[in-house]
Amino acid sequence: MSYTKTEENYLKAIYGIESKFGESVSTNMLANKLETKASSVTDMVKKLAKKELITYEKYQGVSLTECGKDIAINIIRNHRIWEVFLVEKLKYKWDEVHEIAEQLEHIKSEELVDRLDDFLEHPSFDPHGDPIPDKKGNIPTRKEAIQLNELAIGEEGIIVGVKNTNNEFLQYLEEMNLTLGKKIKVEKEFDFDKSKIIKIEKESVTISKEVSSNLIIEKSQ
Amino acid sequence: MSYTKTEENYLKAIYGIESKFGESVSTNMLANKLETKASSVTDMVKKLAKKELITYEKYQGVSLTECGKDIAINIIRNHRIWEVFLVEKLKYKWDEVHEIAEQLEHIKSEELVDRLDDFLEHPSFDPHGDPIPDKKGNIPTRKEAIQLNELAIGEEGIIVGVKNTNNEFLQYLEEMNLTLGKKIKVEKEFDFDKSKIIKIEKESVTISKEVSSNLIIEKSQ
DNA sequence: TAATATCTTTAGACAAGTCTAAAAATATAT
DNA sequence: ATATATTTTTAGACTTGTCTAAAGATATTA
Numbered sequence: 316m317s318y319t320k321t322e323e324n325y326l327k328a329i330y331g332i333e334s335k336f337g338e339s340v341s342t343n344m345l346a347n348k349l350e351t352k353a354s355s356v357t358d359m360v361k362k363l364a365k366k367e368l369i370t371y372e373k374y375q376g377v378s379l380t381e382c383g384k385d386i387a388i389n390i391i392r393n394h395r396i397w398e399v400f401l402v403e404k405l406k407y408k409w410d411e412v413h414e415i416a417e418q419l420e421h422i423k424s425e426e427l428v429d430r431l432d433d434f435l436e437h438p439s440f441d442p443h444g445d446p447i448p449d450k451k452g453n454i455p456t457r458k459e460a461i462q463l464n465e466l467a468i469g470e471e472g473i474i475v476g477v478k479n480t481n482n483e484f485l486q487y488l489e490e491m492n493l494t495l496g497k498k499i500k501v502e503k504e505f506d507f508d509k510s511k512i513i514k515i516e517k518e519s520v521t522i523s524k525e526v527s528s529n530l531i532i533e534k535s536q
Numbered sequence: 537m538s539y540t541k542t543e544e545n546y547l548k549a550i551y552g553i554e555s556k557f558g559e560s561v562s563t564n565m566l567a568n569k570l571e572t573k574a575s576s577v578t579d580m581v582k583k584l585a586k587k588e589l590i591t592y593e594k595y596q597g598v599s600l601t602e603c604g605k606d607i608a609i610n611i612i613r614n615h616r617i618w619e620v621f622l623v624e625k626l627k628y629k630w631d632e633v634h635e636i637a638e639q640l641e642h643i644k645s646e647e648l649v650d651r652l653d654d655f656l657e658h659p660s661f662d663p664h665g666d667p668i669p670d671k672k673g674n675i676p677t678r679k680e681a682i683q684l685n686e687l688a689i690g691e692e693g694i695i696v697g698v699k700n701t702n703n704e705f706l707q708y709l710e711e712m713n714l715t716l717g718k719k720i721k722v723e724k725e726f727d728f729d730k731s732k733i734i735k736i737e738k739e740s741v742t743i744s745k746e747v748s749s750n751l752i753i754e755k756s757q
Numbered sequence: 758t759a760a761t762a763t764c765t766t767t768a769g770a771c772a773a774g775t776c777t778a779a780a781a782a783t784a785t786a787t
Numbered sequence: 788a789t790a791t792a793t794t795t796t797t798a799g800a801c802t803t804g805t806c807t808a809a810a811g812a813t814a815t816t817a
Contacts, residue, residue: 319773319774321774341794341795342794342795342796343794343795351774351775352775352776353795353796354775354776354795354796355774355775357795362773373782373796374781374782374783374796405648405654405655407651414645415648418644418645419643422640424639427626427636430626430627431626542804564763564764564765572805572806573805573806575766575805575807575808576804576805576806577765578766579766580804583803594765594812595764595811
């Protein structure tokens with residue numbers, strides 16, 4: 316069975332909202348995420364429910380069935396593997412690859428992404444630090460990955476991911492040199508606005524609470 | 537300006553027929569090539585004419601404008617570069633890549649294929665031996681590429697392409713070991729059906745006129 | 758050149774996905 | 788608990804690309 320790009324995007328969006336806010340995704344949330352109208356969502360949601368990819372009760376929102384979840388995870392797998400390819404092989408910056416991967420993730424071929432995965436030597440995390448599900452849908456975890464704002468003064472860690480993949484945010488990080496794999500140390504914290512001074516490659520920079528709560532850190536030791 | 541997958545496929549099909557049979561492509565020929573109905577073709581052809589990608593007069597067939605031709609060539613460029621990637625990097629066989637490349641060729645990104653082209657070190661020919669247009673639409677030529685059936689008895693050459701990219705044909709070639717880059721020599725020809733005996737890697741095989749007229753050979757010396 | 762065959766276009770319909778506007782259900786506030 | 792606001796659904800319409808069936812051109816053949 317094969318699904319349309321649109322169906323796949325709905326499933327992916329539902330999966331994303333579910334894993335952020337728990338089950339039962341509302342029509343409006345979906346409309347928001349997919350940049351469409353609530354009425355369109357209602358239509359599509361009925362269609363997906365008929366195909367048993369989601370459960371749907373009028374006015375009660377939707378949630379993925381096992382089958383729907385498998386499909387969503389697979390699309391995410393495709394997306395992230397393509398992102399690795401674009402960054403590692405085609406030398407894109409990590410903040411340039413999202414839109415292209417949005418297209419590539421829908422290419423219909425059982426084999427293609429598996430071969431790409433071989434070619435890339437089975438990466439576990441994408442260039443944003445997000446985990447890449449394996450073929451069976453298992454999602455790798457990281458030991459002790461926490462948000463930067465949970466790091467106490469004096470503690471160190473390595474940037475391994477970002478929570479917010481918004482383009483402007485990624486460009487800000489690029490600008491500030493806060494890129495994946497960099498080692499950082501918390502030097503000071505200002506109570507009044509929760510901003511922090513951190514050390515990165517011998518330089519000290521100040522970042523807002525907004526920023527520190529969106530950076531994922533792998534704590535050193 | 538960006539075009540739909542369907543529009544791009546029509547342009548590509550028109551280009552393909554034009555370069556095989558000359559200008560003025562008939563509705564039926566297009567319907568045939570695109571595996572659709574003549575009435576659908578008429579509809580789409582009107583749309584493309586309105587966008588000035590083709591010229592169209594009722595009952596007189598169509599032909600590409602300069603602009604339409606540029607787009608068609610660009611799609612072909614995309615297709616062939618992706619094929620090189622699939623074969624060289626992902627280790628597909630040359631007869632397995634067509635359908636996937638049909639999808640990949642429509643990915644919308646100015647930059648993507650150029651970067652891929654860099655990554656692949658600017659190949660001039662795809663795995664089927666077809667020339668890859670450059671970014672400006674220039675199509676590389678080969679010196680002395682001829683059809684195998686134009687080769688006289690005793691002459692030698694290297695297989696550099698196929699005219700017919702039909703899947704069954706490609707699989708037949710694979711089976712017979714008549715793959716790209718192989719050196720062959722014409723040993724004998726049977727007048728009554730124009731079949732030939734050729735030598736390839738110390739083996740002698742018989743091929744029909746059908747086959748020898750669809751193999752492109754680069755003549756030795 | 759008249760009759761027939763083939764090709765092409767038109768007219769009207771359909772499916773997918775979207776939209777607006779209005780109605781129905783649910784949630785919130787006084 | 789009633790009024791108000793918000794969310795969700797329905798109804799009907801639009802677009803893209805397709806189709807069938809029938810009508811209109813063009814080509815072929817006698």
